[in-house]
Amino acid sequence: MMGVFKMLMLYFILFTTINGFLLDSQQSNGGQSLPSNQYMTLSKFYEEEKRLQLKMENLHQDTFTLRHDMDNSFVLLTAQLQHKLDLLDMKLADIEKNNVTNEDVLKLEEKNKVLEQNYKNLQNENTVLQNKYNRVENDYQLLKNKTKYLDELLLVQTGLFNDVLGNLSIQGRESTVLQNKSILMDQEISKLKQLGSIQPLKEIKTLQQSVQTITAQTNSLSMKERARSQDFLALYNMTTNSLNELEVRTHSKINQLENITLAQLHDIEKKSEETENLNNLTFSRIQQQINESTEQVAMTAHPTFSGTSSGIMKFDDVSFSIGINNLAAYKNTGKFICERKGLYIISSSIMSHANLGDYYIMLNDNIISETRVGYSSSPPSSMYHTGTIVLALQLHPNDSVWVHNPGYYMNGGLYSTLTIVKVK
Known part of the structure; x- marks a missing residue:
């Protein structure tokens, strides 16, 4: 622009010193003058210069308008592109969130399967412990039945002991009666000896035989009483020892069963508590991961x-x-x-x-x-x-x-x- 302006100023200074300039480079011939239309007047030159300047100004204005329109179009396109990029970012975020949600769901399903397997294992262990507990109860019931049988046997033996005591009492009374009779007969014999009465020999022998018979019976009864007393004592001692041994064994077995049952129940409670804590921790971590992934x-x-x-x-x-x-x-x-x-x-x-x-x-x-x-x-x-x-x-x-x-x-x-x- 400045170069064109400088050229126009140079032409203007040059043309002010002359009245016109030659449009055709052909020289004059034989001294004849050239036609008047071969020269351009200064007024026409100025008009042409103004027309060129106006055209240059219009061109500059058009260039500025075009640049302004291009800038506005560029800003609009930039805003539209930014809007589309924002939409793309939102869509990518939604897609990523959906992928993360799907992955979390799969992880939750896997952990749920693990928890279900653990629950099944606990159910199986509980079933095994329940069976063991049932067996313990059965053993305890058998011990109770045996104890009941021994109690009944003790009652029978106590009845027999009472019968023996009754028989011994009867035999004691009979022995006392016989002893009294023997004493009376001895007294009568002594009285007869003191009186000096002479009785027939046959009666004396008969009395002696009777006394001997009574004495033999008394001795026999005494021996039987001692034998029965010893049998009763032996039976009583055996029954007492059996009851004591049975009681000791029963208490030992019951204590053993109670200890085993308590230990098993403690293990079950401990495992249940550990499983519950593990489940709570797992659910807490899952919930935390869900919260972190969805926040x-x-x-x-x-x-x-x-x-x-x-x-x-x-x-x-x-x-x-x-x-x-x-x-x-x-x-x-x-x-x-x-x-x-x-x-x-x-x-x-x-x-x-x-x-x-x-x-x-x-x-x-x-x-x-x-x-x-x-x-x-x-x-x-x-x-x-x-x-x-x-x-x-x-x-x-x-x-x-x-x-x-x-x-x-x-x-x-x-x-x-x-x-x-x-x-x-």
Whole structure:
């Protein structure tokens, strides 16, 4: 533009010294004058110059309008592209969430199968212990039956003992009567001897035989009484020993069975308690995993102002957020502080007209990405580009993420966006 203007000024200075200029390079012939239409007057030249300037101005205006339209179209296309990228991010997050939910369901089904198997094992062990307990009860019932039988036998032996005592009492009375009779007969014999009565020899022998018979019977009864007493004592001792031994064995067996039963019941209670604690711990971990996988953490924000300030670029205009408690601190500092461990998607899109303009994504004072917005070896008077970066990060509690501007001019408002989403 300046070159054309300089050429026109040169022609103007040159043409002010003459009244016209030759349109045809043909020389005059034989001294004859050239026709008048071979020259252009200054007025026509000025008109042509004005027409060219007007055309240049119109062309410049058309160029500016075209550039403005192109800039507007570029901004519109950028916004539409950003909207489509946001929709794509949301769809990818939904797909990832569905995949995570399906994986959690499969894990829960597997753990449920393990728990069912453990429950079946506990049922089988409970059945075995119940059978053992039934056998113990049967043994205890047999011991009770034996004890009852021995009690009945003791009653029978006690009856026999009472009968023996009765017989002994009767025999004692009979022995007493015989002894009394023997004493009376001895007294009568002594009286007869003292009286000196002479009786027939036959009667004396008869009396002697009677006395001997009575004495023999008395001795026999005494021996039988002693034998029966010894038998009764032996039977009584045997019964007492048997009862004592049976009582000792019964108490020992009952104590043994009680100890075994108590030990088995203690083992069952211990296993049941351990299983219940394991199930509670398993369910707690499953519930925690479900809560961690289903909890929503997301944020979309824009810078309030444009500028060239070097340092943390604050996206303090938060248009959407969920599951973030320290949002006020984020707006103040520009740093996103992770509150829940998980896999995060971080997307940043920033517009700038600065040539060679770039920005960084920082994680705990470490540069994890560098994005160049635009570059041109021969930049025009104005140029706008958008630099976009999408990262996947495994964040832990208290991790810090922010955007760092080295000092280039960055556009604020809806032209620049920062989105952080927890996907798992």
